[in-house]
Amino acid sequence: MAFGNVYKSKKVLITGNTGFKGSWLSAWLTMLGADVYGYSDGVPTTPSMFDVLKLGTYVHHRDGDIRERETMKSYVQEVRPDFIFHLAAQAIVSESYKNPFDTITTNVVGTASVLEAIRTIDWPCTCVIITSDKAYDNVEWIWGYRETDALGGKDVYSGSKGAAELTIKCYWKSFISNMPNIKFGVARAGNVIGGGDWAQDRIVVDCMKAFSQGKTVEIRCPQSTRPWQHVLEPLSGYLNLGWYLAEGRSENGEAYNFGPRAEQTKTVLDLTKDLALAWGLDAGEAVKVTGNVPFSEATLLKLNCDKALAYLHWHSTYHYEQCIRAIAEWYKAYYVEKKEDMYALTINQIDDYMAVAASEQLVWAL
Numbered sequence: 001m002a003f004g005n006v007y008k009s010k011k012v013l014i015t016g017n018t019g020f021k022g023s024w025l026s027a028w029l030t031m032l033g034a035d036v037y038g039y040s041d042g043v044p045t046t047p048s049m050f051d052v053l054k055l056g057t058y059v060h061h062r063d064g065d066i067r068e069r070e071t072m073k074s075y076v077q078e079v080r081p082d083f084i085f086h087l088a089a090q091a092i093v094s095e096s097y098k099n100p101f102d103t104i105t106t107n108v109v110g111t112a113s114v115l116e117a118i119r120t121i122d123w124p125c126t127c128v129i130i131t132s133d134k135a136y137d138n139v140e141w142i143w144g145y146r147e148t149d150a151l152g153g154k155d156v157y158s159g160s161k162g163a164a165e166l167t168i169k170c171y172w173k174s175f176i177s178n179m180p181n182i183k184f185g186v187a188r189a190g191n192v193i194g195g196g197d198w199a200q201d202r203i204v205v206d207c208m209k210a211f212s213q214g215k216t217v218e219i220r221c222p223q224s225t226r227p228w229q230h231v232l233e234p235l236s237g238y239l240n241l242g243w244y245l246a247e248g249r250s251e252n253g254e255a256y257n258f259g260p261r262a263e264q265t266k267t268v269l270d271l272t273k274d275l276a277l278a279w280g281l282d283a284g285e286a287v288k289v290t291g292n293v294p295f296s297e298a299t300l301l302k303l304n305c306d307k308a309l310a311y312l313h314w315h316s317t318y319h320y321e322q323c324i325r326a327i328a329e330w331y332k333a334y335y336v337e338k339k340e341d342m343y344a345l346t347i348n349q350i351d352d353y354m355a356v357a358a359s360e361q362l363v364w365a366l
């Protein structure tokens, strides 16, 4: 009965379904009995979670660019989804330095195009729009950011997410709030880690690739701190939000932060060493600090998640150690044990996560 069974036999459209989060969300929704539809511009990496899990056999996938407004609209009209989760984005910070214009068009104009498609919906539909913790204007204070704090962004990726938020807000206020058939929410989460990620310049990916080849991982900004969380944490938040919106349990048109426990704010060095240990390596030998930072990125950004706790009864599930263990298990199954059925392994991990959430009395898991 997870999420009140609200997704069972429902059509759920995910933009960005071939990406890291989109693949996990697709797997979870298939497990919940949903009929999953995906829209993405191809598969972003090789290998990819989408291909490794053979998700193309579990979901209806359509190749397309979210910036193509008419194509996006007609796909939404063709599918007639009960739920939309918008995740498609240029999500890599280093790539935004190489291709700033593309990052802006995908993240801002692409989001506007999804919102245009939502405006054409004339049946009941619940829409969850995913942005990022980086949408906040990072003033590098020690407190967690609240949903009412200023949006902004000094680098292009952050700016594109801040601009996406402003676009979402004006579409909501000008059009979507007047559509009684649409339930609408915005979700902001931070750095996620987990099995199945192969995106460039992500530290866990670099570690897993290096460890699987018996190489040392080089880290360039060892003291950078991030509020690391397993990918299932924000996804449980997105699904929780979709459920509450669909059943009218939470207010329409609101934004929510989904972040980890405070104890999970660790340095890159701590994370890499803990991953090495979980892989069964000597952390001192497996990790080498090179100290060369290639581009400027904000040093600290934490989310205050009191709103999600108060209105959605959501908080994160895993402790840091459980998160590290799950990641090492996933990549070892892929690289070392060469498991054939990574879809089954992923579903098992989701099952474990749901069992821990149920033991913590999280309403969505009961």
Ligand SMILES: NC(=O)c1ccc[n+]([C@@H]2O[C@H](COP(=O)([O-])OP(=O)(O)OC[C@H]3O[C@@H](n4cnc5c(N)ncnc54)[C@H](O)[C@@H]3O)[C@@H](O)[C@H]2O)c1
Pocket: 015, 016, 017, 018, 019, 020, 021, 022, 039, 040, 041, 042, 043, 044, 064, 065, 066, 067, 086, 087, 088, 089, 090, 091, 092, 106, 110, 130, 131, 132, 133, 189, 190, 191, 192, 193, 199
């Ligand atoms: N991974 C993180 O740590 C993190 C943190 C905060 C927010 N987010 C946000 O979560 C969402 C998903 O992130 P992810 O890590 O899965 O990213 P990802 O890079 O793994 O996947 C991005 C997805 O978007 C699709 N896409 C990109 N450009 C597109 C376009 N123009 N048209 C159609 N599809 C396009 C890709 O094909 C892929 O399916 C993004 O909005 C991202 O900004 C991610």
